[in-house]
Amino acid sequence: MDAYIARIGDLVVIGNVRPAVASLAAYRPGKGAEQAEAEHGIIDAIKLASNENPYDTVPTVAAAIAAAASGVNRYGDHRAVDLRAAIGAWLGVDQNAVTVGCGSVGLLQQLCLSYVDPGDEVVYPWLSFEAYPVNVKMMAGVPVTVPLIDHRFDLQAVADAVTPRTKIVMLATPNNPTGTAVHAADIKQLLEAISDDVIVLVDEAYREFMSGDFGDPVHDLVPHHRNVIVTRTFSKAYGLAGLRSGYAVADPDIVGELDKVLLAFAVNSLAQAGALAAIGAMDEIQPKIDILLMERDRVVEAVSGAGWKLPDAQANFIYIPVGASASELSAGLERRGVVVRPFAGEGIRVTIGTPAQNDRFLSNFLELTG
Numbered sequence: 001m002d003a004y005i006a007r008i009g010d011l012v013v014i015g016n017v018r019p020a021v022a023s024l025a026a027y028r029p030g031k032g033a034e035q036a037e038a039e040h041g042i043i044d045a046i047k048l049a050s051n052e053n054p055y056d057t058v059p060t061v062a063a064a065i066a067a068a069a070s071g072v073n074r075y076g077d078h079r080a081v082d083l084r085a086a087i088g089a090w091l092g093v094d095q096n097a098v099t100v101g102c103g104s105v106g107l108l109q110q111l112c113l114s115y116v117d118p119g120d121e122v123v124y125p126w127l128s129f130e131a132y133p134v135n136v137k138m139m140a141g142v143p144v145t146v147p148l149i150d151h152r153f154d155l156q157a158v159a160d161a162v163t164p165r166t167k168i169v170m171l172a173t174p175n176n177p178t179g180t181a182v183h184a185a186d187i188k189q190l191l192e193a194i195s196d197d198v199i200v201l202v203d204e205a206y207r208e209f210m211s212g213d214f215g216d217p218v219h220d221l222v223p224h225h226r227n228v229i230v231t232r233t234f235s236k237a238y239g240l241a242g243l244r245s246g247y248a249v250a251d252p253d254i255v256g257e258l259d260k261v262l263l264a265f266a267v268n269s270l271a272q273a274g275a276l277a278a279i280g281a282m283d284e285i286q287p288k289i290d291i292l293l294m295e296r297d298r299v300v301e302a303v304s305g306a307g308w309k310l311p312d313a314q315a316n317f318i319y320i321p322v323g324a325s326a327s328e329l330s331a332g333l334e335r336r337g338v339v340v341r342p343f344a345g346e347g348i349r350v351t352i353g354t355p356a357q358n359d360r361f362l363s364n365f366l367e368l369t370g
């Protein structure tokens, strides 16, 4: 055997890779439309698999990004000072309570880098965002998962799962993939039930699609609980997924720890320009969000009308708990050019697209399941 190759169980390891990384599965992004076309020999496939915004970036934001392109011979502003200040003013919070990351998933990684030592526990409901286990395991942390009840979080069980080894609790609201949200008042109850040295991440990647009835953790929780961090993103509602910019609101002490582990210049200058412009272009962006919300209601109604019981959809996707047929149904849709995200044995997650894309999903879904 080559001197640099070793085996850990079934794993072949070259060099001295950390066991925590060697045992990780590689990240698999949602399948793209072109890939599905090539695999199935079809044309005109549509991707409803990654919860992206189906609409082009709005003109004002596209122009700001184009204008920033002429400066990319220079590094961007590592601290993104203007963007932090703009987010602070936009949300009505102190700019020292704001930080930015390379997508909100970048902030998730920073949070784990800052708070999780090997053997530390991180508690989250499951099913939830697939990046949670990856980032916890990367640090040799121990994921502690709490089953959903009827596709919703059981926050009492989450509180009960917290131990003296728990460093972080992760709550995606709305949750990916189920789409259900939790009320800020219920998170407050959880915070009061657990030790305040446990960081509670409130991951609001889909905030803009959620009903206002669920409260606002930035104002309802962060000022009163120094251990809360709220993350949000420009990827989804603002249509900037390809540029990678997300932000967090938390106590300035948490912000300071996250900032220490931010990869140099991770929020690049185009991402900063796009996010800054988006904050000022809500008159162009909000109508597109409104269309997506109307379309979500229409798709929910059509699928429910066919007899499927759906969890409350609060994001830009719906979750259909089809159970054992999830993989087969998803493959069937894909052969017809509609790429959705299967969760084997559980359900399928379908991103809300343009009205024409949603029609295409609906007619194929209803035919395949009818």
Ligand SMILES: Cc1ncc(COP(=O)(O)O)c(C=O)c1O
Binding pocket: 050, 051, 102, 103, 104, 105, 106, 129, 172, 174, 175, 176, 203, 205, 232, 233, 234, 235, 241, 244, 245, 246
């Ligand atoms: C719950 C949740 N959080 C965070 C993210 C990360 O989004 P981004 O890194 O693009 O901000 C996603 C993306 O799918 C998500 O579903």
